[in-house]
Amino acid sequence: MAGRRISHLYLPGAIVGGIILVALAAPLWHLADPVKMEVPARLALPSLAHPLGQDEYGRDVLSRIIWGARASLAVSFLSALFAGVIGTVLGLTGGYFRGFVELLTVRSMEAIVCFPPILLALLVVTLMGPGAATLVLALTILYAPGYARVAFAATLTTRGLDFVTAQEALGAKPLRVLTLTILPNIAPPLLVQFSLTVAAAMVLESGLSFLGLGVVPPAPSWGLMIRGARSTMEQAPWLLLWPCAALTGTILAFNLLCDRLRDALDPRAGATAGGWLARAGALRLPDATPVATPALLAADGLTIEIETTLGRIRPVRDLSLSLKPGETLALVGESGSGKTLTGLALIGLLPPTMTIAGGRIQFVDRAGRSHDLARTAEGDMRALRGNEIAMVFQDPASCLNPVHRVGDQVAEGILAHRDLSRGEAATQAVGLLTEVGLPDAAQRARAYPHELSGGQRQRAMIASAVANGPRLLIADEPTTALDVTIQAQILDLLAALKQKSEMGLIFITHNLAVVSEIADRVCVMYAGEIVEEGPVAEVFAAPRHPYTAALIASAPDGVDAALMAIPGTVPPPHLLPEGCTFAPRCARVSEQCRSAKPPAAQVSATRMSRCHKWKEVA
């Protein structure tokens, strides 16, 4: 990936290099004298001797373009260089010594940034008179603070790193640490700053010259050429074209180089995030044969697929589960087991890179109609979302929009599905907030999310989720971000809500204590599969899968203090073992486990285990 980014530098790099080379070699081209006037031939069209024609004084335009490039580049590079040296020294020392030195070197520079750049340059020109030297001075003053800031920030980050501290501990002198250790490490951002500055200086130089306050005529400069061509624009518009094209082209090349340089140096850049809205049109699965309508929800053979650089991987495979109205099903597993993805698939909110690659999800709505959620179009899915199926997420702080009032965010969900006035929806929102136990709900509804506590925010999220009386509520680790006493309150709230409305609840968690408190049945997930399923009490009393047994043994339940960690880690979805996914970590592993996938074994009428040896596990 880094190689691709570096290769992106070649094109703008070559153009910039070419421009610099042509300008540097100006004396070698046997060009006409750029300042020699030939008034009879003024505004002459291109000829063999003058390939780009002659200007308003009969001077050779090509020669003036190339010599003008020298002027522009010299002023920009010199000022970028001087500003770079001064700014870097100030930023480095300020960042290294901090305190008073920082005030003197970095903070004092901030005053310069208070001025609009061109004004400061004009102030210098007023005092010094126009000319190339004045330009370099003005631009140096102007751009030094930029470097100082970049160097300062980079030094602050670098000096805290271990290898710098180690050098200091070994007694290295500050100058040595600064020049040999810190400077090379902060070079990349300074390099970006340099090319940025050259481009900016070129814009400013040409602008000042255009105003007649920069390079002094008759010396050639692109800005001056545009100024001159302006007066003869009517008779000779082409004269305007050459310097405009040269100037714009050069700045474009420098800007392009800058952008690419930044991408190449910044590892975070270029990663295009899809965002939650860019939900790719869900994969059109072939129609499935109709099956018996479930009571509420039945997923069968659900498989989720993601296209990655490592190839196509399947973080959830052949997952089946079912739910009755008023029932609570817990999905338990370590992080990376696919439990959250399963929840998102059920509500049709998989990240845009993922698709449902197989299986079906039968869901029955209030009117008794059956939907296959794996094959429901986005528009119909949206009508179900927040209405028949709702979801509560892990971190209430980030799930509430910071710029809208809490009550409005609850009312929004109501308005999305019901034909009510804003006032009616607001009243209902207050009612809901009261129902979820928010004290003084009418007033809290007008509060912004940051004014609520964590527990209050999660109550508001739950109010928003149950606003339309959903048939199915998916709660994804709703208590993980909260402290223990609040956790218990939220669990009680969910239980109470469920009791009232016969709503089915899928509770996603890694916390077994929570499972035994809230759930009727439990699905234990491991590496994208359900490895064991059954009534909570039975499964916890007598697990039929070694993974479940290990999980229970490792759970701190307060009575049995002997904490047992499961050796190893969950295999990543692209490196799954051939046989049983748990085999590499299993104490009971045998040859069969390594070679053959265990089928879903029916342990009893209500229990399932994916273990070859479920009979031995007890």
Added chain:
Amino acid sequence: MLAYALGRIAVALGLIWAVATLVFLIIHLVPGDPAELLLSQGGVAPDPSAVAELRDKLGLNLPITTQYLSYFGGLLHGDLGASLLDDHSIADEIALRLPRTLELIFAATLLAVLIGLPLGTLAALRPGSVLDRVLAAAAGLGLSVPVFVVGTIAILVFAQKLRWVPAGGYVPFWRDPLQHFILLLMPAATIAVGLGAVVFRMTRSSVLEVLTRDYVRAAHAKGVAPRRIVLHHVVRNALIPVITVLALHAGSLLGGTVLVEFVFNWPGLSGYLVRAVEQRDYPEVVGIVLVISVAFVIINLAVDLVYAVIDPRVRHG
């Protein structure tokens, strides 16, 4: 909200004092005799009697504290001194021209936001699409063309060749409102090219960022229509960094008008400034620079206050 606003205003006043002091000090920081510097032309030493006269006129013979106090006393009364050449009141001239410059900036910003914001949002909603790539390339070009090149080419095409609009000039609003706006259009659009590209880029990356936030997913989970999610949840949050960038660009924008006013003969502050610099009329330059810098500080203050309106966390923090 009130406490927040008062705090920001206090900071702005402090900044204005610092800027005014800095402007006062610049002439004293230059090595050598400023009067001599101002009068020298192409390295020729000026007439000593002229230097003495200028020193007297600029008050450079008085003790520096006296100079500073009388300078500040003048500022408090709205007195910016008089031109070296014709003794014309600088404050009067600025009062006449500043509104025209501000009008130009306002129109340009409005155009830039009207173009950049919707296009940036659109591009971010379909990252990597043809539309996105075309717009990104256009923005790259828009950022690279110097403002005076845009203006000059615009005059060549729209005024000279197509003859749709006059090449430049200014008519007061009360004399002919329609003509006033026609003349405003070209310079404002010229500034809006570069600024619109900045707004576009910032909006695009900001919207992309906001789209990955949990609250967008949560709104999605409520079944809210995508249109409403974008307008209600995404754009408002994405606006905050866009406004920051606009504020950061206010400086170069105020500067950018120097060139645009010159190109289009817009009789704003900048034409006055360029003439003052050409004639090396130091009191005039100082007066104009001071006023523009104060305008810059005030714009930043306004932006801080706009933040507080958009983001409730700011006014409570």
